[in-house]
Amino acid sequence: MLDMGFIPQIREIIEDFNMPIKNRQTLMFSATFPKEIQRLASDFLTDYIFLSVGLTLIFVERKIDADDLDKKLYDEGFHVLSIHGNKTQRQREESLKLFKNTTIDILVATDVAARGLDVPNVTHVINYDLPTDISDYIHRIGRTGRAGQQGLATAFINHGSNAKVLRKLIGTLEDSEQEIPEWLIGMAGHSYDRRSGGRRYNNRGRNNRNNGGRFSGIDYRKLQGNQRRFYNGKSRNNNNQSRRNSKW
Incomplete structure (x- = not known):
């Protein structure tokens, strides 16, 4: 609501509606939290803890599916990009950079484009398409849960072809x-x-x-x-x- 101009109303609720001054916990939730809104939120928070959802890596088999899923997720309001063999080296490097610094939190990739990818804070790997080779599956899910951290791997299964x-x-x-x-x-x-x-x-x-x-x-x-x-x-x-x- 901060980015929609409701700052006076939020301030009124926090400061005037019989809210206790001490021993109070204030929680703020947002699907998107750009720098400008974070600065506004700092007016209502003291000694806060910032919790962020980890990064999600989605694997597909075909380049066209990577672009298609990228567009669908973007249209739904997610911060997402895709990498595959039809992207230029510069495009792939830029997408990986944005993924690593959490500017985007979802990356759709094919196996070839994701080779050598090492992002420590990937918490969720999704096999949107299962690979045909079990070794590829092992390598995919190995992108999460690294360095002693917990990770989650989800697979969509095609009853006929998998x-x-x-x-x-x-x-x-x-x-x-x-x-x-x-x-x-x-x-x-x-x-x-x-x-x-x-x-x-x-x-x-x-x-x-x-x-x-x-x-x-x-x-x-x-x-x-x-x-x-x-x-x-x-x-x-x-x-x-x-x-x-x-x-x-």
């Missing part, structure tokens, strides 16, 4: 010992055997550990002997048995 990456995501969640919701298992098209502690894909009864779904939860370099053979999906004994059978 089944492959969802299967790999479930493998990653299992490696991290995270709870896997039933609806996610259903969307991924899994037949999940909780009693055996494993999973079978596509009802084939095969524990598919070597399909690329397990990502970084196990250091394969440190596995010894039978452990390595187990995680490779076949044991040496099975291979030898197959060779013996082939001779007959």
